[in-house]
Amino acid sequence: xxxTDPDERSPATEASESATELSPLLTALRETEERHxxxxxxxxxxEREQLLRAVAEAVVTEPAxxxxxxxxxxxxxxxARDLGREAQRAVARALSAAAADRADTIxxxxxxxxxxxxxxxxxxxxxxxxALGRVAETHADAVAPAAVDLAALAEHxxxxxxxxxxxxxxxxxxxxPGAVAPAAxxxxxxxxxxxxxxxxxxxxxxxxxAATHPDAxxxxxxxxxxxxxxxxxxxxxxxxxxxxxxAQERSDVVESVTD
Numbered sequence: 001x002x003x004t005d006p007d008e009r010s011p012a013t014e015a016s017e018s019a020t021e022l023s024p025l026l027t028a029l030r031e032t033e034e035r036h037x038x039x040x041x042x043x044x045x046x047e048r049e050q051l052l053r054a055v056a057e058a059v060v061t062e063p064a065x066x067x068x069x070x071x072x073x074x075x076x077x078x079x080a081r082d083l084g085r086e087a088q089r090a091v092a093r094a095l096s097a098a099a100a101d102r103a104d105t106i107x108x109x110x111x112x113x114x115x116x117x118x119x120x121x122x123x124x125x126x127x128x129x130x131a132l133g134r135v136a137e138t139h140a141d142a143v144a145p146a147a148v149d150l151a152a153l154a155e156h157x158x159x160x161x162x163x164x165x166x167x168x169x170x171x172x173x174x175x176x177p178g179a180v181a182p183a184a185x186x187x188x189x190x191x192x193x194x195x196x197x198x199x200x201x202x203x204x205x206x207x208x209x210a211a212t213h214p215d216a217x218x219x220x221x222x223x224x225x226x227x228x229x230x231x232x233x234x235x236x237x238x239x240x241x242x243x244x245x246x247a248q249e250r251s252d253v254v255e256s257v258t259d
Contacts, residue, residue, distance in 0.1 A: 022058045029055060049087040056087075056094035063097040076109040085121060092116060092127035099134035106135045107142035117149040122158035129153060129161060133168035140175035147172055151183030154190060159198075166190065166201045173208040181209055184216035191223045200235050203227060207242035214249035221246060225257040 029051040076095070083091065095113065099106060106113060116128045129150060136143040150172075153165035166187070173180040183205075190202035206224060210217045217224075224246075227239035247254040 022055065022062075025051060025055045025058060049083055052083065053087050053090045056090035059094040060090075060097045063101055076105055076112060088116065088119070088121065088124050089127070092124045092131070095131040096127045096134075099131040103135045103138050106131060107139035110142050110146060114146045114149060117146065117153065122156065122161050125153055125156065126158065126160040126164050129164035129168050133164060133171050136168055136171035136175075140172050143168065143172050144176040144179035147176075147179040147183055151180075151186040154183065154186045154202075159195065162190070162195075163198055163201075166198055166205070170201050170205050170208070173205050177209055177212040180205060181213040181216040184209065184213075184220070188220045188223070191220060191227065196232050196235060199227070199230070200232070200238055203235060203238045203242055207238060207245060210242050210245035210249065214246055214253075217242070217246055218250055218253045221250075221253050222257045225254075 029048070032048055032051060095106060113128065113132070116124055117132075119125050132143050132146055132150070147169060150165045150168050153161050154169070156162050156165065169180050169183060169187070187202045187205055190198050191206075193199055193202070203224060206217050206220055221243070224239050224242050228236050228243070230236050230239065243254055243258070
């Protein structure tokens with residue numbers, strides 16, 4: 001039978017077909033976990049990695065399929081096992097692709113996902129930080145414990161890792177500023193970074209903290225004041241707003257850096 005022309009398929013049809021393809025893989029992964037009861041017996045690690053990579057590739061191809069393709073949780077839970085480099089990359093990319101649709105699952109498995117931030121592979125770190133940033137938009141409290149790990153990536157040599165980590169911290173700060181306040185020292189150098197997007201996001205984090213944790217912001221007040229003359233208007237505006245909020249809590253500090 002000739003397949004339907006892709007241009008004639010509805011999004012619902014595409015998602016349904018992708019979910020149908022993904023479901024057996026997820027079921028096989030769950031059965032593998034149950035059969036070995038989490039033990040890394042001979043062959044089980046290789047089998048698990050092959051299944052995780054297959055699931056990851058399917059999710060990246062059609063992220064919405066993960067919504068219907070239960071048990072998606074099994075693929076996230078599988079991260080608790082030691083994985084090879086390529087398997088980690090594949091699964092990290094899938095987490096990022098599915099983060100919007102399965103934020104609830106990733107939020108529940110935060111203790112499993114969080115260790116992936118502590119990696120020497122910038123590809124994995126970037127994908128996972130990006131995923132947590134999207135999850136934090138709706139589940140900031142779940143991602144809050146990872147704030148310290150994200151802060152550790154704030155000065156990573158890889159720009160994408162830095163950018164995703166700061167964006168994730170900004171999302172967490174909106175609902176859980178207390179979790180991000182300890183990261184202020186790590187974020188302060190980013191205010192002088194040669195990267196407008198990172199400067200903007202870091203200043204925005206300080207803007208949130210200014211209203212709730214002004215003591216964490218005061219050491220950066222002078223640098224933030226200087227950003228009011230930044231070449232980019234967006235940075236100027238967020239810097240001015242941050243100082244305005246800080247002035248409500250520490251007017252003496254703001255006066256000392258703006259006189």
